[in-house]
Amino acid sequence: MTRMTIEQAIHQALAEEMRRDERVFLMGEGVATKRRDLMQDFGAARVRNTPLAEAIIAGTAVGAAASGLRPVVDLLFAPFLTYAMDALVNSAGKLRYLSGGQFDFPLVALSMTGSGWCVGAQHNHNLEAMFVHAPGLKVVMPSTAADFKGLLKAAIRDDNPVLFFTDLALLHQEGEVPDGADHLVPLGQAVVRRVGADVTLVSYAKTVGVCLQAAEQLQAQGIAAEVIDLRTLKPLDETTVLRSLRKTGRLVVVTEASGLCGMAAELAALAVTRAFDALRAPVVRLTGPDAPGASSWVLEQAALPTAEAVVEAVQGMLGDAVVVREALATT
Amino acid sequence: MSAVGMTDTLCRLEAMLLIRAYEETLVEFQRGGAPGTCTSVGQEACAVGVVGALESRDRILTNHRSAAHLIARGADPGRLMAEVLGRVDGYCGGRSGSLHISAKELGVVLTSTIVGGELSMAPGVALAQKMGQGEPGGITTVFFGDGAACEGIFHESLNLAVQWQLPLLFVCENNDWQAFVHRRETMPDNAIADWAAGHGLPVATVDGNDVEAVHAAALEAVAAIRADGRPRFLELVTYRLRGHFEPDDQAYVDADELARWQARDPLQSQADRLLAQGALDADEFAQLREQAAARIEAAMVFAQASAWPDPRTLTHHVYAEQGAHS
């Protein structure tokens, strides 16, 4: 194990996969400037600064991916993806199918999002669910350094187009990362971050931390929360969520993204359609509001789900059960 | 010295000094860890020269590097700073921060930090003027960078403006940088003017560090647009003297190139011109600087005293109140 920041984990994953497979190349606005060492190691042909033009960056990635290369494109901030949307959604997501399976699109589109930097809604927009909605695309949004590295490496090796989102505020967070170039985390596998039998808290990216904090506070009240980090949003690991839900009977989904038609809605639907009999309380969604991200620190913070809100929601769900347990404890 | 009786040339120096003081004060403030801004240090002449050629009936669109445009248009530095600090007295109530400051009351509309966003909306603003919205005879000016000219929307915007004969002034501040990428990596050298000309636009390429040259070219373009209702294109050749945003160590910038442009500082050039003409002496210049610094100091005091927005207003302004504007 080596301790490193998430930024370093991403960089290592890129370097290792470029070393492993010469078809992998990197392009974007300023990647050759910012990742100078990769440019020096792998040459200017494989680490390319591009003109400021997301539509052609993404389009070029799609064309190159279908033609034998494995592009990784850095599209900087998630809101800029809308310029790249045609290539990603209409081309990468659809042309495998529309061609009757003649083409693969092994490409990764990197972007950053998330609150904490006061940059406002044109840099901070958790729009990952838009891509979950689009057929043919995979979507990843990890929370730990080990997962960033392992999932990015797996995404680069995947033969499908992968949207890889980085929660900005996590970039400088450190974590232990397994050594060796074969540390891979398969796409489509959630992970149980904390085991508990009373309630299932599901999240991804930095709100996993919110759930873990809440679980800690709940523990002090005698409530055992299970925390699931989805890591991959699509394909969604339904098995892990359902297994937990069958045990706890209670589901709280926490996302920074807004709730309408988002991951929280999808998980609520999963619970209702596949584990209705196990549910002991209505599903709770704690999400960002249906509003663009504000720049002002106080408004930005006000939009976020907090550990306190999670605790409160769980207490609400567990109301009776907690009372019973307290009664038992006093007898 | 007071604004009364000041020549236009002197006023332009004063405006540039105010912009410089505003941005340098923010840079200092941000050293303490506050979110960084994109400054227009070195590009003040572009803003002052062009905006000074516009009238109140005209509309302006700008982008992430907007402070100079806003201040040149008469924006209150205190309210600008309050916005940058996310306070309630900012032009956008703290929702924007530095990157998308619009001030409708000043005719600075639809600021977008999505590069090319301003270019996508400008034809619509000009179309509305052409179709009778706003004061008669108004034109639209859109400020954007050389990087924005790399986006496909640049061509779409120019083409539509020409085809629909829109009263639109395109102003490209070609500062050789597109965030962390030098322009030479992204386009042929004279590409911007050639592209604009290729779309059938009359183009003037001007020294963007000479505020008088910029102003003269802008006056000419604006008059031409008002006369025939058709778009014009100004390419202002300038340079980004500071980093893309603060803080930025500019380690990727060629030191000689930077030094060459630092020697062409638009404020110093304008001061030298006035000093040579005898229209200004060294004491008066120092006094102008001090006045600018004092205004900005007061602006910072105002901004820091401004309240934070009420979190309960978080979802205000997401949707229109039906009927409120009809």
Ligand SMILES: Cc1ncc(C[n+]2csc(CCOP(=O)(O)OP(=O)(O)O)c2C)c(N)n1
């Ligand atoms: C669509 C989009 N892509 C990328 C960015 C990130 N970005 C912000 S400013 C900038 C450089 C813009 O260069 P230019 O248009 O020349 O303007 P300048 O910053 O030089 O004033 C970049 C890449 C963005 N804001 N929007």
Ligand SMILES: [Mg+2]
């Ligand atoms: Mg530029």
